[in-house]
Amino acid sequence: MVLTNTADVAIPELAGYQRRLLIAGAAGMIVSLAGLFMEPTQFLQSYLMAYMLWLGVTLGCLALGMVHQLSGGGWGVVIRRPIGAATRVLPVMTMLFLPIAFGMFRLYSWTNLDLVAHDEALQHKHLYLNTPFFLVRAAIYFLVWNTLTYFLNAWSLEQDTNPDPQFARRMQKLSAVGLLGYGLTITFASFDWLMSLEPHWFSTIYGVLIMGGQGLSALAVLIVVLVWLSRRPPLDRIIVAAHFHDLGNLMLAFIMLWAYFSFSQYLIIWSGNLPAEIAWYLHRLQTGWRAVGITLILFHFVVPFLLLLSRTMKREARTIVIVAGGILVARLVDLFWLIAPEFHQTGVSVSWLDVVLPVSLGAIWLGCFIWQLRGRAILPVHDPGFDEALGRIIEKAKERPAAAH
Amino acid sequence: MATSPAVYGVLAEFEDPTSLVSAAHQAHEAGYRRMDAYSPFPIEELHEAIGAHHTRLPLIVLIGGLCGCIGGFALQYWASTIAYPINVAGKPLNSWPAFIPVTFECTILVAALSAVLGMLALNGLPMPYHPVFNVPRFALASRNRFFLCIEAKDPQFDLESTRRFLETLNPREVTTVAD
Known part of the structure; x- marks a missing residue:
């Protein structure tokens, strides 16, 4: 088996999965269109949640890929191609932002000028929170993300046929600038799209909270994909327990990061006890939403934290895939906690759209992901860290990619 | 068995890490359990090769x-x-x-x-004295040589047969370690 073959040749069943996932996703979206006509605000609220989850996976992969360009390390070489494929879903995600742009008048109360006219705080914020500027900012974010994705993927493709180390250096330089750009854009994007749902409230840690969440969602999806790849040729003898161990440790770090950010936000607002800041927590903690918060503490932190402390848990494909899947569900619940209470302030309200939309958007995302994965070699054989990360394993498996050199 | 109480074990010297790992594998397969390997730098596979169990x-x-x-x-x-x-x-x-x-x-x-x-x-540290220090060449363990020591505590240990077993693993030299 030659590792430079495209994934399409190496794993022929991918095409079938892509078709089935895209059909299932499209069917789910058509069914949920009924929701758009019956209860448009609920549809947009659930759509925003589903969109932020899968955009988070895409951007989280973009950021992890850039981190790996700068840090190097064996953990990233085997997931480089899934990361690349995930970032190439971004153009599709850019299109899928349109429903939010069209529906912003139902989602964001600051778009209602009558309401702003009677609210002094919102009048002051109007300089930033107004419809044209909101759309211009969104265009800038997508421009930055798509530019980074385009160049990183183009150079990575050239690197497949040309072992010249200049491509690796170029990708490294762009990643350094790109991470800075990602940090700034995602901070403002999370302020615009999520925090401004409650326009009076503000939290400066919100951007990094979303950033940590995106890294976690991306890692969870990457681990599930890697486990799937490790169960069939050509990667079944190349992906070893040590890879899952590294990614499991990273996931543990992101779990702790999320808990640290979330708790810091709570601690600071709780200590200050200022009316403008505590409103966000009041209608979450003094209503039925409190149960969702406790669920998050347990299943977004305590349980995965304890499970991921175990070495065996991280090294076994069978167990790590369950933890990763659970974390992905917890990510959805976290976004539900950030978004839904703004629309249902009196108590928990779960709509069928909160389930159907994330699942169908996820099917579309995965379908596009597989479509992008198929077109390239499954491992970046000319990556400068390739031999260090995989040389010994490939020698043992007697599958040295001879044709690559 | 006929082991003299003054013997700590038998020490085999290897020139490269690969031979040490393969020797450790073979010794473990032959049933030896009480052994230790010494190397100037950490070798990932060695840990498993000598059958080191999970630590507490x-x-x-x-x-x-x-x-x-x-x-x-x-x-x-x-x-x-x-x-x-x-x-x-x-x-x-x-x-x-x-x-x-x-x-x-x-x-x-x-x-x-x-x-x-x-x-x-x-690890029993700090440990100012260890019997393997009795072998002068052991000083090379911190430079460029790799050692495998099967200890006399091993139930299967027999000075003669263990020596002969280690000789079969292509070592540079096999030495008896005095306690």
Whole structure:
């Protein structure tokens, strides 16, 4: 088996999965269109949640890929191609932002000028929170993300046929600038799209909270994909327990990061006890939403934290895939906690759209992901860290990619 | 068996890490359990090759962490509700969110200390004397040579047959280690 073959040749069943996932996703979206006509605000609220989850996976992969360009390390070489494929879903995600742009008048109360006219705080914020500027900012974010994705993927493709180390250096330089750009854009994007749902409230840690969440969602999806790849040729003898161990440790770090950010936000607002800041927590903690918060503490932190402390848990494909899947569900619940209470302030309200939309958007995302994965070699054989990360394993498996050199 | 009590074990010297790992594998397959390998730098596979079981260190660190966590929280709880109950900003005396950062730091502190001290204790360090030092060439273990020592404590150990077994593994030299 030659590792430079495209994934399409190496794993022929991918095409079938892509078709089935895209059909299932499209069917789910058509069914949920009924929701758009019956209860448009609920549809947009659930759509925003589903969109932020899968955009988070895409951007989280973009950021992890850039981190790996700068840090190097064996953990990233085997997931480089899934990361690349995930970032190439971004153009599709850019299109899928349109429903939010069209529906912003139902989602964001600051778009209602009558309401702003009677609210002094919102009048002051109007300089930033107004419809044209909101759309211009969104265009800038997508421009930055798509530019980074385009160049990183183009150079990575050239690197497949040309072992010249200049491509690796170029990708490294762009990643350094790109991470800075990602940090700034995602901070403002999370302020615009999520925090401004409650326009009076503000939290400066919100951007990094979303950033940590995106890294976690991306890692969870990457681990599930890697486990799937490790169960069939050509990667079944190349992906070893040590890879899952590294990614499991990273996931543990992101779990702790999320808990640290979330708790810091709570601690600071709780200590200050200022009316403008505590409103966000009041209608979450003094209503039925409190149960969702406790669920998050347990299943977004305590349980995965304890499970991921175990070495065996991280090294076994069978167990790590369950933890990763659970974390992905917890990510959805976290976004539900950030978004839904703004629309249902009196108590928990779960709509069928909160389930159907994330699942169908996820099917579309995965379908596009597989479509992008198929077109390239499954491992970046000319990556400068390739031999260090995989040389010994490939020698043992007697599958040295001879044709690559 | 006919082992003299003054023998600590038999030491085989290898020139490269690969031979050491393969020798350790074969010795483990031959049934030897009480052995140790010495190398100038860490070799990942060696750990498994000599059949090293999981250490108890993670458990020690976990217990240390839990002690730090409970101790750190208890200290703050005792200070602010029992010993010096002061009303700050109308918040309850047991304002647990404010205790979390210190509790967390104490957890990490005690867990890290138990990791270092536990590692030293489990390794039997500090150890100023070890019988393998009786072999003059062993000094090379910190430079460019790789050693495998099958210890006399091993139930299968027999001076003659163990020596002969090690000779079959293509060592540079096999030496008997005096205790």
